[in-house]
Amino acid sequence: MSTLNPTITGVASTAPRSAGSGPRKTREGQRKKVSNVFYSAIAVVVFVFSAFPVYWMINSSFLPTNMIRSADLTFFPGSSFTWNNYQTAIFNQERAPFLPALGNSVMVTFFVLIVSMVLAFMASLAVTRFNFKGRKAFIIAILAVQMIPGEAMMISIFRIIDGWQLLNSIIGLGIVYLSGVLPFTIWTLRGFVAGVPAELEEAAMIDGCSRSKAFWRITFPLLAPGLVATGVFAFIQAWNEFVMALIIMTRPESMTLPLWLRTFQQATQATNWGGLMAGSVLVAIPVVVFFLIVQGRMTGGLVSGAVKG
Known part of the structure; x- marks a missing residue:
């Protein structure tokens, strides 16, 4: 028991x-x-x-102007559905034409995107992988530049671009955009590069790879999501910028899309809200398409890079 x-x-x-x-x-x-x-x-x-402002913009772009100005809210076009606002936005010749503005925006955006990615990529590698004199000062300068509002330098920028005879040119506006985009892209890519251990390249070099081959086969795939994320920022920044374009592109034929949208608001006429909403939809479509193209790389780039490594 x-x-x-x-x-x-x-x-x-x-x-x-x-x-x-x-x-x-x-x-x-x-x-x-x-x-x-x-x-x-x-x-x-x-x-x-x-999402509601986006929905309201799209909904208003298909409504007649009198319904947009009405006190009664219309949440769905229904029988009042019309394409006239888009026809006015694209084909109306009374204001700055749409297609030249679209071409200007596309050219300056891809100029900024390509140049900023190349320069920021090389600069981020330099400040992360190499110890050189003035490295810390360069990093501090990048942070300091981002703290200065662009509006504070508008007069100086205008005089410089005017002195270079680059007013109303894609190159001139692209240089101005690069000065604002590069500090952020360098700082962002620096964080991605620092997150990839240098020992991975050293291990590949021990296995017989050259330094360049080890970088392109091991490190670069791991940096793909960082490059894509930074590229999205550079794209949106250049595509949507308004203030600097307003002082650099003074001729109607040199307008970018944000400046073109301003033509729907005139001092001598009532604002064409239907055309403005339709134009806003047209301006937003390329950004959405670009994001849909690259979002797979943003989410899957790190995994695919690790598998390749």
Whole structure:
């Protein structure tokens, strides 16, 4: 009998704990469900708050101007659906034409995108992989430049570009955009390069790869998501910029798309809200298409790079 007491006592002592674990797990599961519902509700509110202006822009672009100005809200065009706003935005010759503005925006955007990616990539490699004199000063200068608002340098920039005889030119506007985009792209890419251990290249070189081959086969694929993310920023920054384009591109034929949108608001006429909304949709489409093209690289680039390595 004495040998059975410990066993019986042990069973009796563990029984209450096992019985109490069920309600505890149930309470934890209920808390998780409540928290999931709470966070999901917040996400829905944030999404609606962010997406509604886009929906209203698209909806208004298909409405007649009189319905847009009406006090009654129209959440869906219905029988009032019209393409006239898009026809006015694209083909109306009374204001600056759409196609030249589109061409100017495309050229300056891809100029800034390509040049900024090449220069920022080389600069980020230099400040991350090599110790040279003035390295810390260069990094501090990058941070300091980003703290200066572009509007504070508008007069200086205008005089410089005018002195170079680059007003109303893609190159002149591209140089101005590069001065604003490069500091951020260098700083962002520097973080991605620093996150890739240099030991990976050293291991590949021990296995017989040259330094350049080790970089392009091991390090570069791991940097792909960083390059894409930084490229998206450079693209959006150059595509949507308005203030600098306003002082550099002064001729109607030199307008970019943000300046072209301004032509729907005139001092002597009422604002053409339908045409303005249609034009805004046309301006937003290339950005959305560009993001859809590269978003796969943003999410899968790190994994694919690691597999290749």
